[in-house]
Amino acid sequence: MRKYKGCSKLVVKPGSTQDVSKVLRYCNENSLAVVPQGGNSGLVGGSVPVYDEIVISMSRMNRIRSFDGTSGIMVVDAGCILEVADKFLAEKNHIFPLDLGAKGSCQIGGNVATNAGGLRLLRYGSLHGNVLGIEAVLPDGTVMDDLSTLRKNNTGYDIKQLFIGGEGTIGIITGVSILCPQRSKARNVALFGLESFEKAQQAFRVAKSQLAEILSAFELMDEQGQSMVEFVNQRTRPLDSRYPFYCLIETSGSNPEHDSEKLEAFLEHVMSEDIVSDGVLAQDETQMQSLWSWREGISECVGHWGGVYKYDLSIPLPELYNLVEDTRERLTSAGLVGDGDTFPVVGVVGFGHMGDSNLHLNVATRRYDKEVEQLLEPFVYEWIAGRNGSVSAEHGLGLAKKAYVGYSRSDTMIRLMQQIKTLYDPNGIMNPYKYI
Numbered sequence: 470m471r472k473y474k475g476c477s478k479l480v481v482k483p484g485s486t487q488d489v490s491k492v493l494r495y496c497n498e499n500s501l502a503v504v505p506q507g508g509n510s511g512l513v514g515g516s517v518p519v520y521d522e523i524v525i526s527m528s529r530m531n532r533i534r535s536f537d538g539t540s541g542i543m544v545v546d547a548g549c550i551l552e553v554a555d556k557f558l559a560e561k562n563h564i565f566p567l568d569l570g571a572k573g574s575c576q577i578g579g580n581v582a583t584n585a586g587g588l589r590l591l592r593y594g595s596l597h598g599n600v601l602g603i604e605a606v607l608p609d610g611t612v613m614d615d616l617s618t619l620r621k622n623n624t625g626y627d628i629k630q631l632f633i634g635g636e637g638t639i640g641i642i643t644g645v646s647i648l649c650p651q652r653s654k655a656r657n658v659a660l661f662g663l664e665s666f667e668k669a670q671q672a673f674r675v676a677k678s679q680l681a682e683i684l685s686a687f688e689l690m691d692e693q694g695q696s697m698v699e700f701v702n703q704r705t706r707p708l709d710s711r712y713p714f715y716c717l718i719e720t721s722g723s724n725p726e727h728d729s730e731k732l733e734a735f736l737e738h739v740m741s742e743d744i745v746s747d748g749v750l751a752q753d754e755t756q757m758q759s760l761w762s763w764r765e766g767i768s769e770c771v772g773h774w775g776g777v778y779k780y781d782l783s784i785p786l787p788e789l790y791n792l793v794e795d796t797r798e799r800l801t802s803a804g805l806v807g808d809g810d811t812f813p814v815v816g817v818v819g820f821g822h823m824g825d826s827n828l829h830l831n832v833a834t835r836r837y838d839k840e841v842e843q844l845l846e847p848f849v850y851e852w853i854a855g856r857n858g859s860v861s862a863e864h865g866l867g868l869a870k871k872a873y874v875g876y877s878r879s880d881t882m883i884r885l886m887q888q889i890k891t892l893y894d895p896n897g898i899m900n901p902y903k904y905i
């Protein structure tokens with residue numbers, strides 16, 4: 470996205486928790502600010518050094534420490550790449566409970582520090598539930614060893630939760646223990662086109678009741694986003710016609726025949742009821758990946774023209790797509806959207822994890838433009854606050870939303886967050902200048 474440019478004279482790459490501890494102790498004693506960095510795949514600038522902070526890269530701490538096949542609990546170093554862990558688990562008939570487009574480069578420590586949501590949350594829940602234990606180094610070098618593998622542990626405040634989504638502001642995660650589900654025997658993917666967002670909601674309702682326990686993803690794409698993927702990747706569309714909306718659903722269950730019958734029955738039902746206009750069911754793994762690529766490709770393809778204003782928002786479902794329409798209308802009526810170099814905006818795209826009410830609003834531009842930015846912010850955040858949504862559903866706050874946390878959190882909660890920050894990091898060395 471190239472929006473945030475970091476600036477640092479020093480990158481340190483610790484090889485162990487003890488190394489991290491020594492580095493932090495030294496930095497704390499000498500008031501040197503640090504930025505923990507995982508795979509650097511975040512979208513809100515959370516791992517970017519703003520002035521001259523020392524980057525602490527976790528890439529050398531990349532081991533899988535242990536896996537227990539009976540409980541499904543895995544313990545990894547923070548710098549372990551998500552895809553490496555998932556491939557390891559595949560051999561053991563398990564999966565990592567989190568999956569996202571950047572899996573080939575993002576690191577588990579970063580995923581946990583940002584409480585990444587991703588494509589499987591609908592089925593497996595958030596990291597707040599799946600992470601069982603954390604090993605972290607506090608700013609003064611103390612190692613907080615809470616690498617529990619217990620599923621139940623009701624012994625007072627659950628401190629590790631502060632590190633999940635804490636964005637490296639109170640300490641550095643060095644190890645994670647996580648509950649990994651059994652890999653499903655059957656996986657199916659279908660993509661379908663719909664005439665309206667109202668119909669997409671109806672399809673979701675039917676999917677939840679008919680596919681129930683096997684539904685593992687319900688994703689939304691709009692035509693603007695799909696036409697960008699088609700243009701940038703030069704691909705032939707999976708459906709013969711174009712529709713204003715598309716949904717991708719995935720099922721993961723234990724019985725291949727039962728699951729495909731269920732999905733076929735679902736498709737038949739929604740098509741005969743005129744909820745869905747057309748649909749395709751992947752016949753093999755290659756086709757499943759191909760259908761997923763129409764969804765996963767959007768994030769990158771929207772950046773093809775130069776810049777993207779990205780918003781990651783939680784919105785009550787019935788209102789979810791209204792924001793895209795309102796934003797499109799706002800920028801269009803200001804004369805900023807169109808073909809040709811004179812228009813800064815190429816298109817306004819909405820997509821996301823519909824099953825989690827999580828919208829990704831992306832405004833694709835030819836350049837970063839003050840007028841566009843002023844029309845977008847604080848408009849988008851005010852719009853969200855007016856609907857009791859969240860200004861960050863799954864990407865975190867980082868630098869991008871530093872000024873906007875108040876749209877989703879009360880003064881009391883912000884004060885408590887500041888007090889927690891001061892308690893853990895009295896010298897303010899941990900990932901400063903970010904949201905807190």
Ligand SMILES: O=C(O)CC[C@@H](O)C(=O)O
Nearest residue numbers: 570765768779780829831
């Ligand atoms: O680029 C975005 O706005 C979203 C990225 C990611 O969270 C996704 O769901 O594809």
Ligand SMILES: [Zn+2]
Nearest residue numbers: 587822829863
């Ligand atoms: Zn997402």
